[in-house]
Amino acid sequence: MGLPEIGEEEGGGIARRLWVKFRDDSIFALYTPFVVCLASGVLDPQSFLHCISQDVYFYRAFVQAYDLAEDCADDDEHKAIIRKLRKRVLKKLNTHDDLVREWGFELPSESISDNATIKYTDFLLATASGKVEGEKFQSKIATPFEKTKLAAYTLAAMGPCMRLYAFISKEILDLQELDQSNQIYKKWIDTLSSQNFEETALQIEDLLDKLSVSLTGEELIVIEKLYHQAMKLEVKFFSAQPILQQTVVPFSQPLDPAECNLSIFCDFDMTCTTIDSSALLAEIAIRTASKADLNRCETQFAQMSSDDLRTTWGVISSQYAEEYEQCVGSIMAGNKVEEFNYEGLCRALEQLSDFEKRANSRVIKSGVLKGLNLQDIKWAGEHLTLQDGCEGFVQEIVKCENLKIDVHVLSYSWCGDLIRSAFSSRDLNVRNVHSNELAYEEFITTGEIIKKVESPKEKLQAFNDIRKGHKIGEHLTIYIGGSVGDLLCLLKADVGIVIGSSSNLRRLGDQFGISFVPLFSGLVKKQRELIKDCSSNWKGPSGILYTVSSWAEIHAFFLGS
Incomplete structure (x- = not known):
C-alpha cells in the first residue's frame, strides 16, 4: 500500500512528521464501507450525493x-x-453545484449537515x-506572537482533512486497472488527486x-493533539456516511452470532512481536549465566559461563540461518508451477x-536452555x-461479547x-496458545523442550x-502470519493474511502458484463481486493470500473504526 509523497520519510517539517505518526488513522478511513464501495465503482448514488453535499459545510467552515487565521x-x-x-475555497463553494453536474450528478435542492460534519466544523x-x-483565547489583548501561535493551531486543524482526501483518492486510482469502465465516480476522484488539490x-x-518554527515544546504538543x-x-466522517447496500467491511459486521463462529489464528514471533522469542530466551540465558559468573557459583543447571554461552548461541544461530537458506534454496531448485499446487507445497x-x-x-x-528461571521468563514476556x-x-477482539470469536496463537x-505472559500482562485474554514448552524442575528449566x-x-x-x-x-477462520512456516495454515484458512515482508515466503509462494493480493485491493474486488452475486464467498478461489503492511489494516478490515 502506498502513501502520498508527503508521508514517505520521517524527516521534514512538523506536518510531514505528524502525517507519518498518525498514518494508521488514515487506514481506518480507507477501509470504511463508503470508501471500499466507492473504489469498487458500485457505491449507491444516494450515498455519494450525501457525502459531497457535506462539502458546502466544510467549505464555509x-x-x-x-479569515480568523x-x-x-x-x-x-x-x-x-x-x-x-x-x-x-470560495471558488469551490461558488462553483460546487456546477462541478457536481459536470461529474454527472445532481445534488438535492436541500441538504443538512450530518453529525460527523458538525463535529469537525x-x-x-x-x-x-x-x-x-478548553481555554478561550483573548485575541484583542494577545501579543503578535500569541496570535501567530493561534494561526498555527488553525492550520493544524485543517491539514489532515486535505491530506486524507488526497491519500484516499490516490489509493483508489492505483486500483483503476481493475475495472475502469465501472468507475462512475472517477471524475470526483480525479479532482481530489489532481495537481491543484495536491498544491493546496x-x-x-x-x-x-x-x-x-518558533513554538515551544508545549505548544508543539498542542499542535500534535489538534492534528490528531x-x-x-x-x-469518523467517512465512517458515518450512510450506506444503503451490503458491504464486505467490516468483516465482523455481517456475521450472525447465533449461527456463525469465528476463529482467529496468528503466529507469534515477528507477527505479534518485534523480535524473535528465541533471541529473547538467549538473552535471559546469558544474563542468568552472568549472575552466576559474578557470584562465582555453579549450579547443576547453569553449567556454562556467560562468555561460553554467548559463543554457543552465536554458533547455533549462524548454523540455523545458513542451513535454513540452504533448505529453502533446495526447495526453490524444483520446477516452478504455473497453477497453485497445495499438495506440492506440502511435500516441499x-x-x-x-x-x-x-x-x-x-x-x-x-544445553543453552538450562537454568532459566520461570519468573525471569514471565517478566520478559510482560x-x-x-x-x-x-x-x-486483540483487546477489541476479546471484548467482542456479541460475537463468538476465539483467538488461537500457533507458534514454533x-x-x-513466554507467549502467555506477553498477552496476560496486557489483560489480553488469549488462553489458546499452541507451541512448544520448556521443561522445569522447581521452576528452573532443565534444557529440554517439550515438543508440540x-x-x-x-x-x-x-x-x-x-x-x-x-x-x-x-x-469461519482467519489466519495471520508472516513466515514460511505459516504458509500451509494461511492457505487453509478462509482468509489468509500475510503481515511483514518475508522474502522467503514470497519466493516459495511464487514457486507454487500462490497469488499475493494487497488486502484493500482484494476488498474492492470482493465488494464488486458481492453486488453482482449478492453473496460474499471468502473460501475461494484457492491460492490467494492477502497482504498488509500493519496491524491497523487488519483491525480496520475486521472491526472497522
Whole structure:
C-alpha cells in the first residue's frame, strides 16, 4: 500500500512528521464501507450525493477559519498565502453545484449537515477562534506572537482533512486497472488527486511548518493533539456516511452470532512481536549465566559461563540461518508451477519440517536452555514489545461479547509461558496458545523442550484439529502470519493474511502458484463481486493470500473504526 509523497520519510517539517505518526488513522478511513464501495465503482448514488453535499459545510467552515487565521498571522507573506487559500475555497463553494453536474450528478435542492460534519466544523471553528484545550483565547489583548501561535493551531486543524482526501483518492486510482469502465465516480476522484488539490494540501502543510518554527515544546504538543483530533474526526466522517447496500467491511459486521463462529489464528514471533522469542530466551540465558559468573557459583543447571554461552548461541544461530537458506534454496531448485499446487507445497515443506526438528534437537543437546528461571521468563514476556496495533486489535477482539470469536496463537516458540505472559500482562485474554514448552524442575528449566509444534506440518495439524470442533459451514477462520512456516495454515484458512515482508515466503509462494493480493485491493474486488452475486464467498478461489503492511489494516478490515 502506498502513501502520498508527503508521508514517505520521517524527516521534514512538523506536518510531514505528524502525517507519518498518525498514518494508521488514515487506514481506518480507507477501509470504511463508503470508501471500499466507492473504489469498487458500485457505491449507491444516494450515498455519494450525501457525502459531497457535506462539502458546502466544510467549505464555509474553511472560509471562516482562514479569515480568523489571516487576522492572527503576523507576517505579510503568510497573510498572502492564507488569502490565496481562502480564495480557492470560495471558488469551490461558488462553483460546487456546477462541478457536481459536470461529474454527472445532481445534488438535492436541500441538504443538512450530518453529525460527523458538525463535529469537525465545530472543532475547526472553535480552534480558529481561540478555544484550544478548553481555554478561550483573548485575541484583542494577545501579543503578535500569541496570535501567530493561534494561526498555527488553525492550520493544524485543517491539514489532515486535505491530506486524507488526497491519500484516499490516490489509493483508489492505483486500483483503476481493475475495472475502469465501472468507475462512475472517477471524475470526483480525479479532482481530489489532481495537481491543484495536491498544491493546496502542500501549501497548508508548508505554512503550518513555517508558523510552528518558533513554538515551544508545549505548544508543539498542542499542535500534535489538534492534528490528531482533526484526523480522528475526519475518519469518523467517512465512517458515518450512510450506506444503503451490503458491504464486505467490516468483516465482523455481517456475521450472525447465533449461527456463525469465528476463529482467529496468528503466529507469534515477528507477527505479534518485534523480535524473535528465541533471541529473547538467549538473552535471559546469558544474563542468568552472568549472575552466576559474578557470584562465582555453579549450579547443576547453569553449567556454562556467560562468555561460553554467548559463543554457543552465536554458533547455533549462524548454523540455523545458513542451513535454513540452504533448505529453502533446495526447495526453490524444483520446477516452478504455473497453477497453485497445495499438495506440492506440502511435500516441499516436509524438508523444512525435518530441518526445524534437527535444529531443535541441536539446541537441546547444547544445553543453552538450562537454568532459566520461570519468573525471569514471565517478566520478559510482560515487557516484550508487540507490533504497533497488535495489542489494540486483540483487546477489541476479546471484548467482542456479541460475537463468538476465539483467538488461537500457533507458534514454533520454545516457550509457551513466554507467549502467555506477553498477552496476560496486557489483560489480553488469549488462553489458546499452541507451541512448544520448556521443561522445569522447581521452576528452573532443565534444557529440554517439550515438543508440540515444530514444523509447518504440525502447525497445520493443530489448525485442523481446532477446526474439527466446529461445523464447517458455520465456522469461519482467519489466519495471520508472516513466515514460511505459516504458509500451509494461511492457505487453509478462509482468509489468509500475510503481515511483514518475508522474502522467503514470497519466493516459495511464487514457486507454487500462490497469488499475493494487497488486502484493500482484494476488498474492492470482493465488494464488486458481492453486488453482482449478492453473496460474499471468502473460501475461494484457492491460492490467494492477502497482504498488509500493519496491524491497523487488519483491525480496520475486521472491526472497522
